Amino acid sequence: MILSPSLLSANFSRLAEELQALEAAGVTWLHLDVMDGAYVPNITFGPPLIKALRPGSGLFFDVHLMVQDPSRYIRNFRDAGADMLVIHAEADRHPQRTLSAIREMGCKAGVALNPGTDLGAIRWLINDMDMLLLMSVNPGFSGQAFIPATFDKIRAARSLMDACGGEDVLIQVDGGVCPENTAQLVEAGADVLVSGSAFFGHKPYGARLAAFMKPLEGRQTRPALQVAALWQPSGHFNV
Numbered sequence: 001m002i003l004s005p006s007l008l009s010a011n012f013s014r015l016a017e018e019l020q021a022l023e024a025a026g027v028t029w030l031h032l033d034v035m036d037g038a039y040v041p042n043i044t045f046g047p048p049l050i051k052a053l054r055p056g057s058g059l060f061f062d063v064h065l066m067v068q069d070p071s072r073y074i075r076n077f078r079d080a081g082a083d084m085l086v087i088h089a090e091a092d093r094h095p096q097r098t099l100s101a102i103r104e105m106g107c108k109a110g111v112a113l114n115p116g117t118d119l120g121a122i123r124w125l126i127n128d129m130d131m132l133l134l135m136s137v138n139p140g141f142s143g144q145a146f147i148p149a150t151f152d153k154i155r156a157a158r159s160l161m162d163a164c165g166g167e168d169v170l171i172q173v174d175g176g177v178c179p180e181n182t183a184q185l186v187e188a189g190a191d192v193l194v195s196g197s198a199f200f201g202h203k204p205y206g207a208r209l210a211a212f213m214k215p216l217e218g219r220q221t222r223p224a225l226q227v228a229a230l231w232q233p234s235g236h237f238n239v
């Protein structure tokens, strides 16, 4: 499992220090929640913040775009230093086109689905994506309660993708993740877990990362996840 802490719950007045502390603790990914106030009822940050953080960080920037018509902005996020761009299937009229454009720019591409969106939305996108993000809360805010139906959705998503040539596509789960549910999530088929409030409130981060990983001891890692664990910041950014 890869843990991707969500920047949204970090101390915004000390972001550079927070990122350094994450790396020192052994964290490898950072989840960046971009909200536009239109697709979701909240506003966070955009490319300038990512650009400011990029030079000081070796973390893999996993950028979750909760933005209407994300194709308008993918170039800006890529230039700012994003390594993976995840678009919401519900927010894009032509997701296949956007995913292809993201990959052509040298970024990894992902699709996010809200709790109520059926997996049929990604059935014909499986070969165009590197990761499926299953929302386990409704997007917009950290600190919400995990929706239990997600467990069955993860199992169904893994079966669907394995049956359709998508064995290498990762499954990420986002919302309400905590050390108490990591084992069940990974058991169901999750590869990458996002955590905001259950991670950042608890220092030191090394011990907190260990608390998320401990329930998984002794489990086999999927080959696709072993490959993904080697993904590095691609260095394509113009900073």
Ligand code: DX5
Residues within 6 Å of the ligand: 006, 008, 009, 031, 033, 064, 137, 138, 139, 140, 141, 142, 143, 144, 174, 175, 176, 177, 194, 195, 196, 197, 198
């Ligand atoms: C929700 C965001 C999540 C959120 C997770 O819209 O996409 O990434 O920050 O926060 P927690 O882990 O607190 O649910």
Ligand code: ZN
Residues within 6 Å of the ligand: 006, 031, 032, 033, 064, 174, 194
């Ligand atoms: Zn997110």
